[in-house]
Amino acid sequence: MKYLSTRGHAARPEFCDILLGGLAPDGGLYLPEHTPRVSRAELDAWRGLAYADLAFEILSRFISDIPAADLRAICRQTYTAQVYCHVRAGDDAADIAPVHWLEPGRFGLLGLSNGPTLAFKDMAMQLLGNLFEYVLAQRGETINILGATSGDTGSAAEYAMRGKHRVRVFMLSPHGRMSAFQRAQMYSLQDKNIINIAITGMFDDAQDIVKAVSNDADFKARYKIGAVNSINWARVAAQIVYYFKGYFAATANNDERIAFCVPSGNFGNICAGHIAHQMGLPIERLILATNENDVLDEFFRTGIYRPRKAAETRVTSSPSMDISKASNFERFVFDLSGRDPAVVRGLWREIDQGGAFDLRGTPHFGRLADFAFVSGSSTHADRLETIRKVYERHGVIIDTHTADGVTVAWRHAAALRVPLLVLETALPVKFADTIREALGRDPETPADLRGLEALPQRVDVMAPEVETVKRFIADRVASE
Ligand SMILES: *Cc1c(COP(=O)(O)O)cnc(C)c1O
Numbered sequence: 071m072k073y074l075s076t077r078g079h080a081a082r083p084e085f086c087d088i089l090l091g092g093l094a095p096d097g098g099l100y101l102p103e104h105t106p107r108v109s110r111a112e113l114d115a116w117r118g119l120a121y122a123d124l125a126f127e128i129l130s131r132f133i134s135d136i137p138a139a140d141l142r143a144i145c146r147q148t149y150t151a152q153v154y155c156h157v158r159a160g161d162d163a164a165d166i167a168p169v170h171w172l173e174p175g176r177f178g179l180l181g182l183s184n185g186p187t188l189a190f191k192d193m194a195m196q197l198l199g200n201l202f203e204y205v206l207a208q209r210g211e212t213i214n215i216l217g218a219t220s221g222d223t224g225s226a227a228e229y230a231m232r233g234k235h236r237v238r239v240f241m242l243s244p245h246g247r248m249s250a251f252q253r254a255q256m257y258s259l260q261d262k263n264i265i266n267i268a269i270t271g272m273f274d275d276a277q278d279i280v281k282a283v284s285n286d287a288d289f290k291a292r293y294k295i296g297a298v299n300s301i302n303w304a305r306v307a308a309q310i311v312y313y314f315k316g317y318f319a320a321t322a323n324n325d326e327r328i329a330f331c332v333p334s335g336n337f338g339n340i341c342a343g344h345i346a347h348q349m350g351l352p353i354e355r356l357i358l359a360t361n362e363n364d365v366l367d368e369f370f371r372t373g374i375y376r377p378r379k380a381a382e383t384r385v386t387s388s389p390s391m392d393i394s395k396a397s398n399f400e401r402f403v404f405d406l407s408g409r410d411p412a413v414v415r416g417l418w419r420e421i422d423q424g425g426a427f428d429l430r431g432t433p434h435f436g437r438l439a440d441f442a443f444v445s446g447s448s449t450h451a452d453r454l455e456t457i458r459k460v461y462e463r464h465g466v467i468i469d470t471h472t473a474d475g476v477t478v479a480w481r482h483a484a485a486l487r488v489p490l491l492v493l494e495t496a497l498p499v500k501f502a503d504t505i506r507e508a509l510g511r512d513p514e515t516p517a518d519l520r521g522l523e524a525l526p527q528r529v530d531v532m533a534p535e536v537e538t539v540k541r542f543i544a545d546r547v548a549s550e
């Protein structure tokens with residue numbers, strides 16, 4: 071399988087070539103040259119597979135430059151009940167992504183937050199850790215991953231890369247601005263290759279430093295600086311698997327159809343659902359849910375894509391969805407345009423200059439009905455009410471992001487005649503303040519994470535200065 075850029079660059083790299091990189095040279099995003107179609111016979115054969123073997127079958131359609139036996143071994147090493155152990159009572163950790171029905175056969179949660187950091191990003195990031203180690207060993211290379219985090223992404227990356235050979239992680243976080251639980255998750259890691267840097271500033275300061283370092287081509291090449299951000303194709307590919315898994319778990323046979331509702335920020339998670347649909351998975355509806363930062367909901371309702379300024383981005387109680395523009399959205403618009411890179415180039419010329427685009431009245435927007443999408447948004451008050459109702463009716467505590475999903479899913483459920491799964495993107499203990507506000511009680515802490523906040527922590531506190539961070543990285547790399 072070869073990969074193309076959504077903006078039309080001539081190069082056609084393979085999977086391992088784009089695994090460690092980010093954007094295509096022309097600023098576009100990578101997508102497979104064609105979307106593999108899954109036959110009915112394949113669907114029938116896959117229905118009974120364990121998660122790791124299903125992951126192998128699906129990923130091998132997108133990865134032709136890793137031998138099959140090696141890829142299967144990587145999938146089996148990644149998707150184990152030991153890694154994805156944080157399931158609810160009654161759910162089976164061996165399912166990896168278990169369905170937890172609220173209304174049996176009709177409305178359920180697809181549990182994607184059972185990994186080490188209790189958020190769905192572990193589903194892809196754990197695979198990435200093993201793929202990185204494998205490909206770097208093959209090529210005799212090393213990488214220093216540099217990132218900035220306000221919570222979920224950084225910890226998922228650290229837990230995926232801890233102890234991996236040839237990989238170091240330098241993760242910047244805003245000093246004193248994460249929850250005590252999030253701090254403990256990251257700073258208590260004692261692995262030598264995980265280096266936490268607390269910046270005495272805001273998240274934006276940390277992100278600006280990462281951008282400045284990555285824009286210094288000499289430094290980047292000399293110190294082999296890389297990233298694992300949300301536009302990474304391998305992360306999207308790994309996420310396709312659980313749409314198939316959820317479909318098989320929620321239906322009795324492959325004549326049935328299904329709907330998914332996805333709490334969305336950067337459009338990474340639901341982009342994988344879109345690709346599963348394009349592959350032929352019988353998806354009736356993909357329901358996109360946002361919080362008050364509703365740039366994506368606005369597009370699916372109106373055809374206007376209008377990224378917000380940083381100052382217009384609201385701080386909400388579902389913070390991992392607080393985005394001003396959706397970095398993976400370009401992949402969907404490429405398909406919506408009939409895979410025409412000239413169209414994407416034109417539209418993103420506007421976006422990259424801080425503008426917007428309007429597809430109303432274009433043939434592209436006319437084609438939207440072919441793609442199964444609908445959308446909605448919710449507010450803090452909606453989340454509180456939904457968390458309360460789900461707890462009262464079903465005795466289940468959901469997190470604030472999943473609550474965005476359930477709120478929007480309920481609005482669409484009456485019109486659907488197929489099972490509806492809401493993707494559970496985090497466990498409630500990560501957002502305990504809002505759970506207390508909604509229910510007047512604390513969510514449960516998984517047994518193996520009790521006492522986490524009392525463990526010794528390792529972090530270097532640093533002024534928000536690019537040169538200081540660069541010197542620190544250079545010293546660390548030179549000293550090992
Ligand atoms: C990252 C994240 C999201 C948003 O996912 P996207 O792929 O950016 O759309 C939703 N919920 C949680 C808990 C997350 O960590």
